[in-house]
Amino acid sequence: MIIVLKPGITKKDEAAVIQEIKHLGYKPHIMRGIARTVIGAIGDEQTHQTLEVLTGWPQVESVMPVQKRYKLVSREAHPADSTIEVNGVIIGGPKFQVMAGPCSVESEEQVMETAIAVKEAGATILRGGAFKPRTSPYEFQGLGKKGLQLLAKARKETGLPVITELLSEDHAELVAEYADILQIGARNSQNFQLLIAAAKTGKPVLLKRGLAMRIEEWLLAGEYVLSNENPNLLFCERGIRTFETYTRNTLDLSAIPIIKRESHCPIVIDPSQGAGRADLVHSLCKGAVAMGADALLIEVHPNPSGARSDAAQQLTLHDFSRLMKELQPLIQAAGRE
Ligand code: PEP
Ligand code: MN
Numbered sequence: 003m004i005i006v007l008k009p010g011i012t013k014k015d016e017a018a019v020i021q022e023i024k025h026l027g028y029k030p031h032i033m034r035g036i037a038r039t040v041i042g043a044i045g046d047e048q049t050h051q052t053l054e055v056l057t058g059w060p061q062v063e064s065v066m067p068v069q070k071r072y073k074l075v076s077r078e079a080h081p082a083d084s085t086i087e088v089n090g091v092i093i094g095g096p097k098f099q100v101m102a103g104p105c106s107v108e109s110e111e112q113v114m115e116t117a118i119a120v121k122e123a124g125a126t127i128l129r130g131g132a133f134k135p136r137t138s139p140y141e142f143q144g145l146g147k148k149g150l151q152l153l154a155k156a157r158k159e160t161g162l163p164v165i166t167e168l169l170s171e172d173h174a175e176l177v178a179e180y181a182d183i184l185q186i187g188a189r190n191s192q193n194f195q196l197l198i199a200a201a202k203t204g205k206p207v208l209l210k211r212g213l214a215m216r217i218e219e220w221l222l223a224g225e226y227v228l229s230n231e232n233p234n235l236l237f238c239e240r241g242i243r244t245f246e247t248y249t250r251n252t253l254d255l256s257a258i259p260i261i262k263r264e265s266h267c268p269i270v271i272d273p274s275q276g277a278g279r280a281d282l283v284h285s286l287c288k289g290a291v292a293m294g295a296d297a298l299l300i301e302v303h304p305n306p307s308g309a310r311s312d313a314a315q316q317l318t319l320h321d322f323s324r325l326m327k328e329l330q331p332l333i334q335a336a337g338r339e
Contacts, residue, residue: 003028003043003053006063015061022059026051038063048073070264072221074228075235080266086206086234088163088182091126093236094268098338099297100329101165101270102322103129105312106142107149115304116319117156123323127183128153128162129299133169134311135187142310150180157182165208165299171199178203188212188240188275191223201230208236208270208299213243213251217260224267235267238299241276250278250315253286258293269294274301274315283317284325291332300325 007016016039023030027050028043043053047069056062073079085094093099102125107113117128132149134142153164163182168174177184183206190196191212200207207227211220227235241251253276261269273286287298303309303316
């Protein structure tokens with residue numbers, strides 16, 4: 003920790019701070035500048051009591067941590083990129099992966115038609131919501147277990163592994179029985195009990211960024227998965243809420259190089275929730291590939307205008323196939339397969 007003292011304080015006030023630093027188990031290292039004094043408190047912040055209490059002292063200007071609060075997700079802990087394998091599909095390796103499918107599973111025909119078409123276009127993982135977190139309780143909440151069964155049927159038919167959202171701790175075992183990757187939604191990214199329940203199933207966990215979540219908070223939420231003996235974590239940027247109204251959310255592509263620098267876990271981009279508009283999905287995907295994302299999560303529907311959720315942002319099967327072709331040269335230029 004670095005403690006910056008206010009200018010012009012008395013020797014007695016300075017000594018009191020030094021005394022407290024020692025009392026809390028740190029070794030003070032005093033640096034006197036012309037205008038003010040800075041104290042480096044040497045000691046492991048993870049095993050010592052916090053010095054943040056000094057923030058409230060009148061002679062203290064600021065207290066800054068030097069150590070990161072997350073450990074297992076950090077690059078420091080694991081310098082090489084982590085890869086996650088689901089039924090032979092490796093995420094985070096040389097091959098760029100695309101997860102695609104409807105926002106919600108609505109019927110057998112809808113999920114089968116989509117699964118076959120996205121596979122044909124080159125997607126390697128099938129997405130689809132069976133339990134849907136809707137803003138209004140009066141909107142379609144998903145088909146639940148029936149939806150999971152339809153996803154499993156589509157996997158059997160196409161061989162594509164399945165990703166679906168886990169909405170409640172109570173459903174952890176049920177969803178893990180059918181899904182290959184558990185998605186933790188933006189509205190639940192700091193629901194730590196849910197993260198623990200997801201981690202404990204042993205299935206890979208894709209952690210969406212919360213609507214108002216700082217990257218540090220997101221990394222710390224990911225830490226819950228790894229610290230519960232599940233090394234298979236994927237971060238997924240899906241847009242954060244800002245003052246902008248042209249898009250549903252503001253897709254923060256700067257999260258890609260930041261997560262890459264800070265963490266060894268793969269980063270996935272969801273341009274569908276990110277923009278809320280099908281017409282922006284192509285551009286955002288291209289940006290994500292160019293900026294080093296490991297995978298995309300894209301909403302695709304055979305008839306978007308008739309979709310029971312997120313109608314405005316789902317691509318048609320034809321548009322998805324066109325997008326996959328357009329992405330090819332970018333994937334290669336980014337050094338991926
Ligand atoms: C979704 O993927 O359909 C979804 C609801 O995502 P998010 O949690 O990012 O809103
Ligand atoms: Mn959706």
